[in-house]
Amino acid sequence: MAFARDSSKQTTVVDDRRVEYEGVTTSLSSLAERLIGLGHALQGPLYFTYEGELLTDRRERMESGAER
Structure with missing residues (x-):
């Protein structure tokens, strides 16, 4: 999966609730918060794409x- 605001930031799916980014396993929401730099929780799936689709x-x- 890719971060929607910068597709060079790729994640690997670990399981149905977590991804790995730069060797750290985390949730999409926590990772979105980290990459955007905000101090509050975000809905992670709004910020990541798979095959170009949010x-x-x-x-x-x-x-x-x-169908797509």
Whole structure:
């Protein structure tokens, strides 16, 4: 997966709740907060893409049964 604001920042999925970035395992929300530099919690899936699609959009599309 890639950080939506800078696609050079790539993550590796560890499990259904965590990713690895620069050797550190964390949640998408914590990583988004770190990369953006804000001091409050964020919804991680709003800030990461998979195959060029925001994770929130991808989930909505898959849950609705729509094809891409």
